[in-house]
Amino acid sequence: MRWRPIAVVLAFGLFIGAGSAAKAQGDAKLATYSAGDARSGYTYATPATQEMQDDDFANPSFLWIDYGATLWQDVNGEAGKACSSCHDAAEDTMKGVGARYPVYSAELGKPISLEQRINKCRVENMQAEPWKWESRELLSATAYVRHQSRGMPVQVQIDGPMTPFYEAGKAFYFQRRGLLDMACSNCHVDNAGNMIRANLLTQGQSNGFPLYRLKWNGIGSIHRRFRGCNKQVRAAPYGYGSDEYVNLELFVNSRGNDLLVETPAVRN
Amino acid sequence: MAKVKPRVKVPKTAAKGEIIEIKTLISHKMESGQRKDKKTGEKIPRKIINKFTCTYNGVVVFSADWHPAISTNPYMAFNTVATESGTLEFTWVDDDGSTYSKSAEITVQ
Numbered sequence: 001m002r003w004r005p006i007a008v009v010l011a012f013g014l015f016i017g018a019g020s021a022a023k024a025q026g027d028a029k030l031a032t033y034s035a036g037d038a039r040s041g042y043t044y045a046t047p048a049t050q051e052m053q054d055d056d057f058a059n060p061s062f063l064w065i066d067y068g069a070t071l072w073q074d075v076n077g078e079a080g081k082a083c084s085s086c087h088d089a090a091e092d093t094m095k096g097v098g099a100r101y102p103v104y105s106a107e108l109g110k111p112i113s114l115e116q117r118i119n120k121c122r123v124e125n126m127q128a129e130p131w132k133w134e135s136r137e138l139l140s141a142t143a144y145v146r147h148q149s150r151g152m153p154v155q156v157q158i159d160g161p162m163t164p165f166y167e168a169g170k171a172f173y174f175q176r177r178g179l180l181d182m183a184c185s186n187c188h189v190d191n192a193g194n195m196i197r198a199n200l201l202t203q204g205q206s207n208g209f210p211l212y213r214l215k216w217n218g219i220g221s222i223h224r225r226f227r228g229c230n231k232q233v234r235a236a237p238y239g240y241g242s243d244e245y246v247n248l249e250l251f252v253n254s255r256g257n258d259l260l261v262e263t264p265a266v267r268n
Numbered sequence: 269m270a271k272v273k274p275r276v277k278v279p280k281t282a283a284k285g286e287i288i289e290i291k292t293l294i295s296h297k298m299e300s301g302q303r304k305d306k307k308t309g310e311k312i313p314r315k316i317i318n319k320f321t322c323t324y325n326g327v328v329v330f331s332a333d334w335h336p337a338i339s340t341n342p343y344m345a346f347n348t349v350a351t352e353s354g355t356l357e358f359t360w361v362d363d364d365g366s367t368y369s370k371s372a373e374i375t376v377q
Contacts, residue, residue, distance in 0.1 A: 057275070057277045057291050057293065058291065058293070058343055058345075060293065060295075060341045060343070062275070063273060063275070063293070063295045063341065066273070066275075067273075217339070217340040217341070218340070
C-alpha cells in the first residue's frame, strides 16, 4: 500500500493547479471580506450580486444614501435644527460611529441601536417626530450614517455594562423557537455554507446592514431580517426595536467584530 | 419610494471615436399590474416606465420600450461612441404620462 499517499498527493496537486487562477481571485476577495472565522455574506453571494455591490452606481441602495444625505441637511422639528446643525459634515463626524453600534446608553441602562439613537436625537434635540421604523426616512438616515464607516472594522463593546445584554442576545441566538424548533445557530453556525433548498446559508453576518435585498426590492434594517428569519421558523417575531432584537443585534454584530462595514451591501 | 429620482453616469471626457459606457438608474416602483392588494383583493393598477430614451446632441442613440417584467428601480447600462462634445439627455416616460429627465455633459477631445 505504499503508493497510496503519493497518488493522493498527486491528485490533490492537479486539482489545485487546475483551478488556481480563478481561485486566487476568489481567495483575495475572501481575505478582504473575512476576519478570522467570520465571513461576510458577500463571500456567499453570487458573482452578479457581488458586482452590484462593487459598483456604487449599480448598487441601488445609493438612492437611499443620497436621500439620507438630503435628510442630514433638512431642518426639521420645533428646535429648528438639522442633523448637520450639531454634527456638521457626516463624512467627518459620523466616521466610525456605525461600526460601534449598538452602544450602551447609561441614561436608559441598556444598549441602543443606531436607529434608536437617531430617533432619540430627533425627539430630544430637534424636538421633531420620531421616524417610523422601516420608513424610508429612518432607513435612509441609518444607512447614510453607517455608510460613513464603510471599510472600517465592526467593533461593538461586549464587556462591562454590556455583558448581561450580550449574554441575553447570545441566549436568544442559541434558543430553539417556533414550530420548526430551530435556533438562529442551527442555520448560521451549524450549516453555514450548506444549501437550504435553493438558498446558500451564510453565517448571518450583519456588517452590511442596512442593505439592499433583491427580494425586498429595497433596503431594510437588521430587525426586518430578524423578523423574516423568525417567521420562517414559524415563530412569532418580536417588534422592531424591541429589547430582544437589540440584544440579538449586539450579539450578531459581535460575531462579526473585525469584519469591515459594507453598508450599503447588496444581497439576494 | 415616493419620489422618482434618476441617476446617470457618463464619463466627463472622452477621446473622439472612443466607445463610452453610460449607466443609468432610476427609482421607480414598476408596479406590474399583475398584483392584487392583499387586503381588498383588488388589482393594483399597472404603473411602470414604458419608454427610455437617450439623445446625444438631439440625436437618439439609445432607446428602449419597457414591459411589466422590468424590475423595481431599473438599471440600464449601454455603450455609445463619443463623437462630439455636447449634452446627453435621458428621458423616462411613465404610464401616467409624466416624464423624468436628466442630462449630462461630455467633452470630447
